Amino acid sequence: MTRGKLYLVPAPLDFGCDPAVALQDVLPLGTLQASAGITHWICENAKSARAYLKRIDGVVPLATPLQSQQIQELPREVHKKGDHQAGQFDARPLLAAAMEGADIGLLSEAGMPAVADPGSSVVRAAHALGVSVVPLVGPVSLLLALAASGLNGQNFAFVGYLPQDATARTQRIRELETLALRTGQTQLFIETPYRNAALLQALMQTLQHNTRLAVARGLTLANADIRSETIKAWRASALPAADERAPAVFAIGR
Amino acid sequence: MTRGKLYLVPAPLDFGCDPAVALQDVLPLGTLQASAGITHWICENAKSARAYLKRIDGVVPLATPLQSQQIQELPREVHKKGDHQAGQFDARPLLAAAMEGADIGLLSEAGMPAVADPGSSVVRAAHALGVSVVPLVGPVSLLLALAASGLNGQNFAFVGYLPQDATARTQRIRELETLALRTGQTQLFIETPYRNAALLQALMQTLQHNTRLAVARGLTLANADIRSETIKAWRASALPAADERAPAVFAIGR
Numbered sequence: 001m002t003r004g005k006l007y008l009v010p011a012p013l014d015f016g017c018d019p020a021v022a023l024q025d026v027l028p029l030g031t032l033q034a035s036a037g038i039t040h041w042i043c044e045n046a047k048s049a050r051a052y053l054k055r056i057d058g059v060v061p062l063a064t065p066l067q068s069q070q071i072q073e074l075p076r077e078v079h080k081k082g083d084h085q086a087g088q089f090d091a092r093p094l095l096a097a098a099m100e101g102a103d104i105g106l107l108s109e110a111g112m113p114a115v116a117d118p119g120s121s122v123v124r125a126a127h128a129l130g131v132s133v134v135p136l137v138g139p140v141s142l143l144l145a146l147a148a149s150g151l152n153g154q155n156f157a158f159v160g161y162l163p164q165d166a167t168a169r170t171q172r173i174r175e176l177e178t179l180a181l182r183t184g185q186t187q188l189f190i191e192t193p194y195r196n197a198a199l200l201q202a203l204m205q206t207l208q209h210n211t212r213l214a215v216a217r218g219l220t221l222a223n224a225d226i227r228s229e230t231i232k233a234w235r236a237s238a239l240p241a242a243d244e245r246a247p248a249v250f251a252i253g254r
Numbered sequence: 255m256t257r258g259k260l261y262l263v264p265a266p267l268d269f270g271c272d273p274a275v276a277l278q279d280v281l282p283l284g285t286l287q288a289s290a291g292i293t294h295w296i297c298e299n300a301k302s303a304r305a306y307l308k309r310i311d312g313v314v315p316l317a318t319p320l321q322s323q324q325i326q327e328l329p330r331e332v333h334k335k336g337d338h339q340a341g342q343f344d345a346r347p348l349l350a351a352a353m354e355g356a357d358i359g360l361l362s363e364a365g366m367p368a369v370a371d372p373g374s375s376v377v378r379a380a381h382a383l384g385v386s387v388v389p390l391v392g393p394v395s396l397l398l399a400l401a402a403s404g405l406n407g408q409n410f411a412f413v414g415y416l417p418q419d420a421t422a423r424t425q426r427i428r429e430l431e432t433l434a435l436r437t438g439q440t441q442l443f444i445e446t447p448y449r450n451a452a453l454l455q456a457l458m459q460t461l462q463h464n465t466r467l468a469v470a471r472g473l474t475l476a477n478a479d480i481r482s483e484t485i486k487a488w489r490a491s492a493l494p495a496a497d498e499r500a501p502a503v504f505a506i507g508r
Contacts, residue, residue, distance in 0.1 A: 008401050022284070026391045030279030083408070115397055115407040124404030127482045135398040137280045137474060143369055143397050144389040147262050150378030153369040154337075157411035157439065185411065220391060228381045 004098035006126040007105045008113050009035050010138020011052055013220050015110040017245060023059050026220050031136040036060040038105040039069055040097045042122055046071045049107050070097065074118050083114075083121040091125035098131045110247070112140045116158060116190065141219050142188055145249035148226045149186070149214035152253055156186035162199065169199075173206045177252055181211065186253040196248050200239060207231045207252065214251040215240070258352035260380040261359045262367050263289050264392020265306055267474045269364040271499065277313050280474050285390040290314040292359040294351045295325045296376055303361050324351065328372050337368075337375040345379035352385045364501070366394045370412060370444065395473050396442055399503035402480045403440070403468035406507055410440035416453065423453075427460045431506055435465065440507035450502045454493060461485045461506065468505040469494070 010031065014020045023032060035056050043049035049071055053062060062069075072094055083089060098104050106113045106122050112135070113119035126133050146153050159176065163169045176187040191199045196217075203213055214228035217240070225240060228251075264285065268274045277286060289310050297303035303325055307316060316323075326348055337343060352358050360367045360376050366389070367373035380387050400407050413430065417423045430441040445453045450471075457467055468482035471494070479494060482505075 024282060025284030026282050028278060028280050028282050030276070083406070112397060112401050114401045114404070117407070119401075120404050120407050123402060124482070127404050133402045133404075133480055133482075134478070135402040135473070135480075137391075137393045137398070139391045140394060140397045143366060143394045144391070147366050147368045147373075148377060148387045148389040150368070150374050150381050150387075152337075153371070153374050154414045155412065158409065159439075160408050185413075219389070224388070226387055226389075228378070228387075 001101050003131050004101050004103040005132045005134050006095065006098060006123065007034055007038060007103060008119070008123070008133065008135040009038070009105045009107045010112045010136060010140070011107060011110050013110050013139050013141050013247065015048070017218070017221055019222060021220055023055055026139045028137050031138055032056055032060045034136055035105060037063045038103050039064045040102050040104045041069060041071045041107055042074065042094050042104060043071060043107040044074055044109050044118060046073055048109060052107065074122070078118045078121065083118055089121045091121040092129060094122060095125055095129055095131055098126070099129065110141070112138060115140060116142055116160070139220050141216070141247065141249055144219045145214065145216035145226070145251060146186065146188060148216055149228045149251045149253070151186040151212060151214055151228070151251050152184055153186070155184055156188060158188040160189060161191060162189055164195070166202070169202055170206050173203060177207055177211055180253050184254060186251055188249060188251045190247070190249055193245055193247055196246070199250065203250070203252075204231065204235060204239070212253050215248055217246045217248040219249070255355050257385050258355050258357040259386045259388050260349065260352060260377065261288055261292060261357060262373075262377070262387065262389040263292070263359045263361045264366045264390060264394070265361060265364050267364050267393050267395050267501065269302070271472070271475055273476060275474055277309055280393045282391050283314075285392055286310055286314045288390055289359060291317045292357050293318045293323055294356050294358045295323060295361055296328065296348050296358060297325060297361040298328055298363050298372060300325045300327055302363060306361065328376070332372045332375065337372055343375045345375040346383060348376060349379055349383055349385055352380070353383065364395070366392060369394060370396055370414070393474050395470075395501065395503055398473045399468065399470035399480070399505060400440065400442060402470055403482045403505045403507070405440040405466060405468055405482070405505050406438055407440070409438055410442060412442040414443060415445060416443055418449070420456070423456055424460050427457060431461055431465055434507050438508060440505055442503060442505045444501070444503055447499055447501055450500070453504065457504070457506075458485065458489060458493070466507050469502055471500045471502040473503070
């Protein structure tokens with residue numbers, strides 16, 4: 001029997017934001033068509049996966065009614081810690097339907113699955129089982145932020161979240177700044193939206209005058225806001241109003 | 255006078271490849287519509303920019319005839335060395351039209367401008383001039399490759415090209431492997447297509463048995479090919495047939 005494929009299905013970046021974007025503004029028709037043909041899903045949260053499928057159905061009718069789609073959730077442990085910190089999560093059982101010929105879609109809450117988001121264990125399992133992996137085109141906040149930052153995009157790293165503890169966070173910011181200034185490698189990181197204001201304060205207090213900081217908020221949304229300048233310039237003007245719901249990407253470089 | 259905006263316009267990944275992809279398969283309608291409305295362009299190569307605009311015109315008619323579009327090329331030095339190696343390239347004069355109200359599109363030969371490609375000087379100049387930067391959604395080979403690799407996507411780096419000299423290349427591969435194994439940070443890099451086979455050979459010879467290597471070729475194209483496994487498994491099977499035109503992304507991790 002021919003195996004199904006594992007499609008990596010990007011989602012819009014408007015999760016929980018208002019107004020939502022039009023799917024056609026951020027997803028190619030090819031991605032919407034491929035997604036509308038899928039009947040089996042692996043996701044972080046079944047409820048939001050269903051809501052997303054409903055939105056897709058409004059643009060390209062689903063091949064199979066929503067009620068009869070099969071939706072599996074990733075284990076909680078993987079959400080919380082990430083696939084690689086969670087250790088040896090064996091995702092092969094989640095791909096049983098693909099071994100029997102069905103295409104499966106892997107979906108995260110926003111953006112590209114397995115990039116700054118859970119899902120890589122599932123992709124790894126697909127490779128182990130000989131299931132073809134097809135990444136579909138869609139929005140990736142990290143890369144939109146990097147491109148829009150004007151920082152070095154030919155050498156960059158994404159390091160995830162910084163520590164929550166203030167002392168550890170300051171130390172980590174210093175480490176990342178040293179690396180960025182010494183090697184020219186732009187350092188990208190993210191934070192849970194309600195902690196963005198505290199992180200920005202810490203960056204203001206810790207970084208050197210000539211280091212460049214970019215903060216990209218609400219990418220692809222109506223209220224998108226991208227600011228990129230030296231810390232000196234950041235300090236000379238008012239900080240952006242705190243928005244506890246807007247996801248943000250931070251980047252430092254020289 | 256209201257300033258124009260700087261749009262970062264992604265291009266398909268089929269440059270020089272056959273058959274070309276349908277634009278709607280890899281670019282959102284929103285991106286095509288925004289691009290069709292732009293009259294001023296900054297690009298690597300005017301000829302391929304015109305060819306791309308002609309393709310866009312086939313899907314969404316251009317607001318202004320192709321002949322009357324204004325197209326400026328980035329300086330050669332920036333193509334060759336990248337914006338950050340080229341030193342203090344001042345791109346502000348390229349943005350003169352935006353200061354007079356026109357929207358400008360920044361375009362690279364494939365994928366997202368300013369990511370693994372020239373253009374960041376122009377984005378930086380836009381921030382310096384108070385010109386808003388709007389990144390549009392489209393294909394980014396690095397991120398598609400990372401997602402499809404099953405390697406750690408919550409901590410990763412893109413380091414550009416490896417050295418051409420064999421000894422220096424081997425040393426750099428060892429460095430990147432050590433970093434990837436020690437920190438868990440996936441290391442991504444690229445090579446000029448006709449050197450891909452030599453790079454793959456060097457990786458086979460240099461990397462350790464249990465290190466994972468992913469090679470993604472022809473992403474978004476009909477002949478896309480993504481392989482991700484341990485070096486032990488790579489060594490046990492035939493290497494993919496060399497294709498001197500297929501752009502590839504390499505990733506190593508644990």
